[in-house]
Amino acid sequence: MSQWVQxxxxxxKACVAMGLPGYLGFLRHPRGSHVRTRVHGCPVTLRRxxxxxxxxxxxxxxxxxxxxxxxxxxxxxxxxxxxxxxGTASLALARRFPQARVxxxxxxxxxxxxLSANIADTPRITAIRAALMPTGQRGARLQDRxxxxxxxxxxxxxxxxxxxxxxxxxxxxLAEVCDRVAPAxxxxxxxxxxxxxxxxxxxxxxxxxxxxxxxxxxHDRIVPGTRGAFDLFARRRPCIDTGGEKFLLLPDSARxxxxx
Numbered sequence: 523m524s525q526w527v528q529x530x531x532x533x534x535k536a537c538v539a540m541g542l543p544g545y546l547g548f549l550r551h552p553r554g555s556h557v558r559t560r561v562h563g564c565p566v567t568l569r570r571x572x573x574x575x576x577x578x579x580x581x582x583x584x585x586x587x588x589x590x591x592x593x594x595x596x597x598x599x600x601x602x603x604x605x606x607x608x609g610t611a612s613l614a615l616a617r618r619f620p621q622a623r624v625x626x627x628x629x630x631x632x633x634x635x636x637l638s639a640n641i642a643d644t645p646r647i648t649a650i651r652a653a654l655m656p657t658g659q660r661g662a663r664l665q666d667r668x669x670x671x672x673x674x675x676x677x678x679x680x681x682x683x684x685x686x687x688x689x690x691x692x693x694x695x696l697a698e699v700c701d702r703v704a705p706a707x708x709x710x711x712x713x714x715x716x717x718x719x720x721x722x723x724x725x726x727x728x729x730x731x732x733x734x735x736x737x738x739x740x741h742d743r744i745v746p747g748t749r750g751a752f753d754l755f756a757r758r759r760p761c762i763d764t765g766g767e768k769f770l771l772l773p774d775s776a777r778x779x780x781x782x
Contacts, residue, residue: 717744
């Protein structure tokens, strides 16, 4: 698909999500500014430049409808949003499952500031500034692969592009999330952590292995072998390709879904 067609599709989706006046109003703000707007009826603050709007339109639109057949609307357990960016996925998940608790994990201090602002009026969302990694890591170096704020990674040597050091970031494991802030059942883990997912699949993280539903975006271009590690991790469980490098891993036949 040509670039202009992709750009046109993004504009049309934004117009549907915001209304034409809302979209034009967003564009009127100067580059580099933070804009308070509404996307699919949800109030959010987004950066005028970069991928924030594109991500918000997808997250707050239909991206998570793939979960609907597998989780009842009254699910009251915990959803982990790892790689929460500016919080629009967390808001979408909290809206979709109004009794669930959402844990938003994001390492970038810049992204985290926007995330915190966006979830301020949603007490069911708890934000943690950290990188999700396996046991044994005590800190990580966040790097920019040249793709902007949605592509920051803690992978030391990403395979797809040269990376520039941004900042040292704290690390948290899924076990520590359980101990600190999520004592209830974890029903869903959403992973969009730019290659760091490889280390959670190989070897299998024990908390992740017993999580009923996993929605993972796989970044084989950043860490070659990620898809193979995921396939091995998922070998006994049904898996749905939801598009855009995203895969939904369902419970095995012996394990109940988050619906009971």
